[in-house]
Amino acid sequence: MQEPAALNDLRRMSARVGKNILLTQAAGGNSSIKLGDVLWVKASGAWLADAEDKDVFLGVSLSGARAALAEGNERMPLAPGRDSPLRASIETSLHALMPHPVVLHVHSVNTIAWSVRTDASDKLAARLQGLAWHRLDYHHPGLPLARAVSESLARGAADVLILGNHGLVVGAPTCDAAEALVMEIERRLALVPRSAALADNTGLARVCAGTDYRPVHDALCHQLATDRHNLRLVTAGSLYPDHVIFLGPALPALAGGETLTAKAAHAASARWPAPVAVLVPGKGAVIRNDATTAAHAMLSCLVLVASRLPLRAQIKYLPERAEQALLNWDAERYRQQMTASR
Incomplete structure (x- = not known):
């Protein structure tokens, strides 16, 4: 079946x-466009960056999806x-x-850096003045988040959703308008990252010798260990879901005298x-030799977020029950498998 021309706009923007x-970052984020009763949405595990090449x-039935949502069916x-071996996002x-005809969900580094702070409400209100926006607490992705968004929208229309410990969602009439709205929010919420000492490459090489680990390629990631804050x-x-999915809860650090072999054992x-x-600590970050491209991307995302958080910011982390729900979720196991095959 021939695909509609408007889908090309979604591909280019995505x-x-x-x-x-x-x-x-990696397979995070998703986009969609509604054309009649067909909701064209990114597949689970697919990368938005590949939208023009893959x-x-x-195509999902829009009325069927809304009926499934009402019935609590994911x-x-x-x-x-329409037929596809892929799963919908x-x-x-x-x-x-x-x-909205077009919906764009991104894991904006700046938005996440605001959304994990306990003191962000007043500051966000000032920065987003003039926009129709809502802020939501963290909810498990999928149906729990959709239900929370539905309740929020029932209290008033919104084009912008700030998702606690998660990211940003915008709705707009066109793909260009959705992208422009995201970039406007980026401008308003932009935070200046801190810089930190460079990696101790000699020390990291010594730590990794004879192990299944190696120093991370992205030099910026080493600031996770060279900056005390x-x-x-x-x-x-853990600050947000994709970190838990691809890197595990929080990040472990070597204690004084501890080796990577002992940590793995x-x-x-x-x-x-x-x-x-x-x-x-004081030297840099190392990653397993078999780590996926997505894991590398998540580590890069983490330093981009952490370096934008003020020294005195009060942080709201994901509770342990939320971490366990993400780690034991079949839908995320599928996404990991799809992402690993990229």
């Missing part, structure tokens, strides 16, 4: 947004005549209930996998 690490969108029915229900922030808890004794990434 690819631009997907290639901006300040907005999207078939990352599938499986979204494909539109008649975990957030398809969110896209279906938003009334960053180190404290990211080892104290300790995890094995507790029947946990070896940490994907480990911080070596």
